[in-house]
Amino acid sequence: MESRLLGHRKEHIMASAPSRLDIEQADGVTVATFKDRRLLDEATIDLVGNQLYSLVDDHGFHKVVLDFNDVEYMSSSALGKLIKFHKKVLSVDGSLRLCNLKPELQKIFKVLALHKVFKIDKNRDKSIKKI
Amino acid sequence: MSDTSQFDYTIQSELAESSRIQEEIMAVLRQLGFEDEDLADLHIAIEEGLANAIKHGNQLDASKQVKIEGVVDGNKVRIEIEDEGSGFDPEDVPDPTLDENLDKPSGRGILLMRAFMDTIEYNDKGNRLRIVKSCSVHG
Numbered sequence: 517m518e519s520r521l522l523g524h525r526k527e528h529i530m531a532s533a534p535s536r537l538d539i540e541q542a543d544g545v546t547v548a549t550f551k552d553r554r555l556l557d558e559a560t561i562d563l564v565g566n567q568l569y570s571l572v573d574d575h576g577f578h579k580v581v582l583d584f585n586d587v588e589y590m591s592s593s594a595l596g597k598l599i600k601f602h603k604k605v606l607s608v609d610g611s612l613r614l615c616n617l618k619p620e621l622q623k624i625f626k627v628l629a630l631h632k633v634f635k636i637d638k639n640r641d642k643s644i645k646k647i
Numbered sequence: 648m649s650d651t652s653q654f655d656y657t658i659q660s661e662l663a664e665s666s667r668i669q670e671e672i673m674a675v676l677r678q679l680g681f682e683d684e685d686l687a688d689l690h691i692a693i694e695e696g697l698a699n700a701i702k703h704g705n706q707l708d709a710s711k712q713v714k715i716e717g718v719v720d721g722n723k724v725r726i727e728i729e730d731e732g733s734g735f736d737p738e739d740v741p742d743p744t745l746d747e748n749l750d751k752p753s754g755r756g757i758l759l760m761r762a763f764m765d766t767i768e769y770n771d772k773g774n775r776l777r778i779v780k781s782c783s784v785h786g
Contacts, residue, residue: 558662596752629744
């Protein structure tokens with residue numbers, strides 16, 4: 517996947533189960549991009565959730581940007597994982613920002629008032645600067 | 648122009664079965680020529696309805712079944728999802744948009760369905776859901 521950043525490196529963090537996230541490091545910030553267009557089926561959602569949690573639990577990343585560039589929609593179950601991940605990041609005094617939400621996702625976030633919970637930016641560069 | 652169609656399925660209360668049957672239902676709906684955005688909205692609502700039926704209605708008991716019945720009349724899609732549970736009162740579900748509920752990991756399915764469907768309603772017992780959406784057809 518192309519990145520618009522300079523000086524970043526891509527790490528193959530998830531070596532075991534098929535990775536549902538593309539992970540990159542940029543200026544001390546972990547950027548995770550979702551590979552799935554639709555986060556609906558429970559098996560995928562469980563996998564994504566565990567891989568997100570692993571960023572904090574196993575790798576100790578504290579500054580995380582989640583890039584939703586390719587995500588078309590996600591179920592309430594997937595949102596539940598996102599909320600748990602957010603809590604996990606905050607519990608280690610970390611920071612989490614979301615970026616590149618498509619209009620359909622923005623609608624979901626607004627309907628559920630999740631724009632009050634998460635810090636959301638238009639693009640990845642803004643998230644990295646603000647984190 | 649959309650067609651008239653009916654479908655009905657019965658699945659065991661397993662989330663993998665839910666995923667499988669959603670693909671079948673969406674394949675049926677796709678053939679009717681509805682706009683992608685309407686199909687996406689329906690997919691979300693069907694996923695949420697089935698998840699609730701399996702997780703909450705049937706308590707993930709694989710021996711229990713979920714029935715799905717769909718009728719497409721012109722451009723109106725009506726889908727009913729029934730579980731074998733004891734039912735519930737939708738009014739008892741806390742509003743997930745209240746500040747005190749925002750960080751809870753669950754409780755958003757019904758609100759999502761309301762956002763994407765024209766109407767959603769439950770039978771008196773609370774174990775049968777009906778969702779209705781009028782869709783646009785490809786021009």
